Amino acid sequence: MLSLDEAVERLLGQVRPPAPARAESVSTFDALGRVLAEDVRSLLDVPPEDNSEMDGYALRIADVPQPGTVLRVSQRIAAGQVGTALEPGTAARIFTGAQVPAGANAVVMQELCAPAEGGVRIDASPTAGQSIRRRGEDVQRDATVLRAGLRLGPQALGMAASVGAATLKVGARPRVALFSTGDELAMPGEALKPGAIYNSNRFTLRGLIQAMGGVCEDLGIVPDRLDATRETLRRAAAGNDLIVTCGGMSVGEEDHMKPAVEQEGRLDMWQIAIKPGKPLAFGEVSRGDGSSAWFIGLPGNPVSAFVTFLFAVRPVLLRLQGATDLAPRPIAMRADFAWPRADRRREFLRVRRNAGGGLELFPNQGSAVLTSTTWGDGLVDNPGGTTIAAGDTVRYLPFAELLT
DSSP, X not given: OBOHHHHHHHHHHHOOOOOGGGOEEEEGGXXXXXXXXXXXXXXXXXXXXXXXXXXXXXXXGGGOSSTTEEEEEEEEEXXXXXXXXXXXXXXXXXOTTOBOOTTOOEEEEGGGEEEETTEEEEOSOOOTTTTEEOTTSSBOTTOEEXXXXXXXXXXXXXXXXXXXXXXXXXXXXXXXXXXXXXXXEEOTTSOOOTTOEEOHHHHHHHHHHHHTTOXXXXXXXXXXXXXXXXXXXXXXXXXXXXXXXXXXXXXXXXXXXXXXXHHHEEEEEEEBSEESOOEEEEEEEEOTTSOEEEEEEEOSSHHHHHHHIIIIIHHHHHHHTTOSOOSOOOEEEEEOSOBOOOOSSEEEEEEEEOTTSEEEEXXXXXXXXXXXXXXXXXXXXXXXXXXXXXXXXXXXXXXXHHXX
């Protein structure tokens, strides 16, 4: 069996982002979750001028030889206004974010000042630069503030806006076809016939594709026939970068996905040393023009499909958008459970954090127990052949990390 790392390396060694021509400019307002296709450079210094950190009084420190000095208030400067040069021996009433007037070299917060006859009393000994945000102290003009390959979160959008970027060049969203095979599958709202089950994987995988920035073309449930499967593969390849399916990859008489992909392109069947998971199919489905769409076939058990998507499909979707940060970052945490049954495969255990700062284990770790993924808030990445005792430090991967 391949290790998970080897499988992901093989996937990423073949999958490349689309040509740069697929990149597009979008409004910074609408760029959440997109991947930058080029660096963002600042158009200005941030802040653009020295400004006040707080409400108070701008002054010259030389005009306050000792606490209790009274200065005449010569002007009032609100945020968005530009005052005049500060007259010697005076103070300017100033508000948070307002530009510091020329000649002032300190701001004293209003809590350290008091009204006095003839002006304001300064009840502190100010120091040079006190409570002043200096021009360019956050960002300097022409500095690169966001790098190509970054998946944009809310704070990155704020950063882009702060340097004047009204639009951003981002990678095109990958187009992903999704379909299921199986005559036993039904949709919620339909009456279940004997032997039928509701198609939960369709909802999980569609949501995961969208969460990873993909545009999902849901082709529904395909009958268990070779001709129907081949026709759906051709249709899926025609307008998409990637095709994702689950189940139907065995060699039984009703499992048509494997021969269908082999007849429409090429297919590699991999056994990956993970639990839940293990089977993974990767290949290509040919288009009429000689190009092809990538194909990934996932195992059919709900948790297996979920976990395998997170560690095999997620990096592919991010790579197709031009992202550079593909590997999730584990957190070292304390296990408040025991796992005495070591498996030779690398295991992903469904857990959740508790109030004591440790991790609790869902009692049923079966690959069909979808409840474990909604009860839990992450996975423990447990190396093959490893047992866990209560109190051990383990590698925790929060779903919040895996779904961004």
